[in-house]
Amino acid sequence: MKRTFLALLIISIFLFGCVKQPAPETQPEEISAPEETEEPAYTPEPTPIGSGKGTLSLLVSDQENVVSDFDSLKVRFNMVKAYKPKSSEPVTSDIDVIADLTELQGSNALKILDAELVEGEYSKIKLYASSIKGIMLGNEVEVVIPGDALLVEKKFEIKNKERTTFVVDLKVIKTGKITTVTGLEKYNINTVPAKSGIVPIDVTYIKEMNAAEMMSKINEKENKKIDRHVFMTQEKGFTPPKMTVEPGTKIIWENKDTKKLGITMEGKFDEFVRSSGTYEYTFNKAGVYPYNMKFYVSNQGEITVTEPEAPKEEEVKPGNPRTVAITSTGFSPNELLITKGTQVTFVNKDTKYHNLIIGGETLTYHLAPNEQHAKIYDNYGVTTFYDAYNVKDYSGKVTVI
Numbered sequence: 001m002k003r004t005f006l007a008l009l010i011i012s013i014f015l016f017g018c019v020k021q022p023a024p025e026t027q028p029e030e031i032s033a034p035e036e037t038e039e040p041a042y043t044p045e046p047t048p049i050g051s052g053k054g055t056l057s058l059l060v061s062d063q064e065n066v067v068s069d070f071d072s073l074k075v076r077f078n079m080v081k082a083y084k085p086k087s088s089e090p091v092t093s094d095i096d097v098i099a100d101l102t103e104l105q106g107s108n109a110l111k112i113l114d115a116e117l118v119e120g121e122y123s124k125i126k127l128y129a130s131s132i133k134g135i136m137l138g139n140e141v142e143v144v145i146p147g148d149a150l151l152v153e154k155k156f157e158i159k160n161k162e163r164t165t166f167v168v169d170l171k172v173i174k175t176g177k178i179t180t181v182t183g184l185e186k187y188n189i190n191t192v193p194a195k196s197g198i199v200p201i202d203v204t205y206i207k208e209m210n211a212a213e214m215m216s217k218i219n220e221k222e223n224k225k226i227d228r229h230v231f232m233t234q235e236k237g238f239t240p241p242k243m244t245v246e247p248g249t250k251i252i253w254e255n256k257d258t259k260k261l262g263i264t265m266e267g268k269f270d271e272f273v274r275s276s277g278t279y280e281y282t283f284n285k286a287g288v289y290p291y292n293m294k295f296y297v298s299n300q301g302e303i304t305v306t307e308p309e310a311p312k313e314e315e316v317k318p319g320n321p322r323t324v325a326i327t328s329t330g331f332s333p334n335e336l337l338i339t340k341g342t343q344v345t346f347v348n349k350d351t352k353y354h355n356l357i358i359g360g361e362t363l364t365y366h367l368a369p370n371e372q373h374a375k376i377y378d379n380y381g382v383t384t385f386y387d388a389y390n391v392k393d394y395s396g397k398v399t400v401i
Helices: 002-018 211-222
Strands: 053-062 072-083 091-100 108-118 120-136 139-141 150-158 163-178 185-191 207-209 228-233 237-239 242-245 249-255 261-265 269-273 278-283 287-294 296-305 322-326 335-338 342-348 354-358 364-367 372-377 381-387 395-400
Touching: 053 072, 053 120, 053 150, 072 108, 072 211, 091 108, 091 211, 108 211, 120 163, 139 185, 150 163, 150 185, 211 335, 211 395, 228 242, 228 261, 237 296, 242 249, 269 278, 322 335, 335 342, 342 364, 364 372
Parallel strands: 053 163, 108 207, 228 249, 242 296, 322 342, 335 395
Antiparallel strands: 053 108, 072 091, 072 120, 120 139, 120 150, 163 185, 228 237, 249 278, 261 269, 261 287, 287 296, 342 372, 354 364, 354 381, 381 395
């Protein structure tokens, strides 16, 4: 019995030592909840300075000076270059605009360019012409641009999504030199830097004219027959000594000498012309008509009257293809003057869609960014184009001549 009790005691002690004792109770460390913070408002990335674009509207005007002596002075402008400071690489725009400077005196100004330029400061503009034709008292006189271009060195700024209007003021001056062919004086066209530059938005003294209005005035002049003038002195004889005219042209001889001079044409007239006086005669029949100065027969002149041309259908050659860019601020350019058969391509340079509608067509052209539509203009007259989404800011016209 005692052995049995002892064995049970030993077994109990053994089992008690094998039971795992619970660990002392400890409080876990407190973990603080994350603080609530507000989400920052979304701010779009700013446009990098110098990467935006604005529109340059370039106009030409003319001082009221000797240009008023001309019957017409047509200049065909073909290129514009705008320079940034300290840069020899200009922004070049090809144009084809004809201006009659006699129509641009005083506050009158002709828009020759609407171009999109990168924002920033510019330091000068160069304006190029492909041809110049001056008519004075019915005679063609020599008019040139000294150097290769009309230059205006004046700083101006192009601002993002804004229009900047710049006027190039011109002047016509006498050179004092004589053209050997006609005996008439030569003229130069120069710029007037002091009167050229930015036109403030609120200025109202500028009377802006578009290319179509200018061509209308030029055509009106060219459809009229102009009287031709011949100047006469004892020393220089007749100036110009020879001229070719159409039937029905009136010739006016002006005595620029201090004494009376005579003029005679066999079978036509034999007249004296007092100092500062004139004599006129209209030639209606084709032929060659020589004449001379009475008592100074070595002073001779000649009028050639051409045969009237038979009416024929005018052959019109298409001009170079033109491009109209659809930008974030509108069409550039928004007015075109072209010849019949010229192709015009509308290119969407914006980042959004535009709904192009061309007057006279029933189709609508939905142009995605970088898409384009080309049209050949085969009919004379004015055709409008616009964006149906924004007619106010996106509208323009094409004039076919």
